Amino acid sequence: MDYKKISRYVVLGILFFLPVTFLLFLYPATHNYTPLDIVNEGVSDLEAFVSDSDEKVLLEDHITVLGFFGDKPMEKVISASNLKELVYDKFKGFKRFQTVIVMPLGTERDVKALKSEISSYEDLRFWHFVFGNSNDILNIFNSLKNNGNLDATLATDQVFVIDKDLNQRGRLDDRTDNEIGKNKPIYGLNAYDCIEVSEIKNKMSEDVRILFTEYRQKRKGEFNSDTRRASDINNNQN
Numbered sequence: 001m002d003y004k005k006i007s008r009y010v011v012l013g014i015l016f017f018l019p020v021t022f023l024l025f026l027y028p029a030t031h032n033y034t035p036l037d038i039v040n041e042g043v044s045d046l047e048a049f050v051s052d053s054d055e056k057v058l059l060e061d062h063i064t065v066l067g068f069f070g071d072k073p074m075e076k077v078i079s080a081s082n083l084k085e086l087v088y089d090k091f092k093g094f095k096r097f098q099t100v101i102v103m104p105l106g107t108e109r110d111v112k113a114l115k116s117e118i119s120s121y122e123d124l125r126f127w128h129f130v131f132g133n134s135n136d137i138l139n140i141f142n143s144l145k146n147n148g149n150l151d152a153t154l155a156t157d158q159v160f161v162i163d164k165d166l167n168q169r170g171r172l173d174d175r176t177d178n179e180i181g182k183n184k185p186i187y188g189l190n191a192y193d194c195i196e197v198s199e200i201k202n203k204m205s206e207d208v209r210i211l212f213t214e215y216r217q218k219r220k221g222e223f224n225s226d227t228r229r230a231s232d233i234n235n236n237q238n
Contacts, residue, residue, distance in 0.1 A: 036161075036210045039190050040145035040168035048139075049102070049130035052111060057100060057128045063211055064162040065099045067194070068141060070155025071107050073114045079157050079194035080118050084127070086200045091208055092126045096164065099127045102137055104154055144168055145190045158191035161207060169211055171203075 043059065051057040059066070065087060069076040083099065091097045103111060111129045118124075132140075137154050145168055150156050161169045171189040173180075192204040 034210075035214050036169045036207050037172040037188075038163075038167045039170040039172060039188060041166070042143065043162050043166045043168055044140050044143040045166065046100070046102075046130055046132075046140070048136040049132040052108065052129045052131070057098070057130050059100070059162050060166055061164050062096045062098050062162075063094075063164060063208070063215070064097075065159055065208070066140075066144075066162055067099070067101045067159040068137065068150055068154060068156050069101050069103060069114075070151065070153030071104045071110075072153050072155070073101075073103065073107055073110045074117070075153075076155060076157070077114065077117055079159075080114060082194050082197055082200050083159060084118050086197070087205055087208060088127055089122070090205060091212070092123060094212060097126060097212075101127075101129050102140055103129050103131050104137060105131045105133055107131070145170075147190060157194045159194055159204075160191050161204070161211065163211060164215070169207065171207070174203075 045059050046057055049057070065083065067079070067083065069080070073080075080101075088099050108131065115124060115127075115129075134154060138150070141150055141156075144160055146156075146158060146160075148156065148158065163169055168190065170191070173186050174189040175184055175186065189203065192207075193199050
């Protein structure tokens with residue numbers, strides 16, 4: 001018996017069937033995923049703002065990553081770079097995806113400098129800056145569910161995910177498996193910290209991907225799971 005030949009066939013068989021087995025495990029996961037929760041409804045749109053291009057920028061009918069960089073945008077280079085490299089570059093070009101940064105009027109020149117800093121001659125067609133007065137900025141921010149406030153410059157390192165229907169998306173229960181096992185109190189994730197690379201890379205990027213999966217399945221008529229809303233988890237806690 002040629003054991004060397006048999007060993008070779010065994011190795012080839014493993015190399016062939018291992019990827020197939022892996023794909024079979026993944027297949028049900030893509031059809032039974034957990035939709036991204038609705039943490040807040042009725043986010044205000046951007047009718048009062050003007051954009052840095054000729055087009056009108058609105059949140060409705062788009063999947064939007066929304067941020068606030070204030071009147072000193074060059075101080076947000078790290079946040080902007082993390083957001084661009086870990087989220088924007090991954091999803092740019094996807095249908096109806098956009099990144100929108102809300103800015104105070106008068107920061108247009110600083111915004112051009114920031115765009116030059118983060119663009120590196122790359123495509124920023126789906127990254128918009130919109131400009132408005134302080135009251136309009138606060139109106140947008142206050143329509144979001146958040147755990148903090150804008151600073152004195154009207155800025156924050158937190159960014160938000162808004163769906164096509166002006167719902168804010170996130171996680172109603174962001175506990176780890178270990179925390180759930182220990183029955184720790186429920187806490188959510190309403191926004192994503194651009195300074196925390198692990199949060200943007202491991203949580204936000206995954207959450208945006210899940211949201212695209214939801215809309216893709218809705219178009220195909222395959223979406224049959226109800227999206228959890230804030231009221232759902234509140235009822236479970238009572």
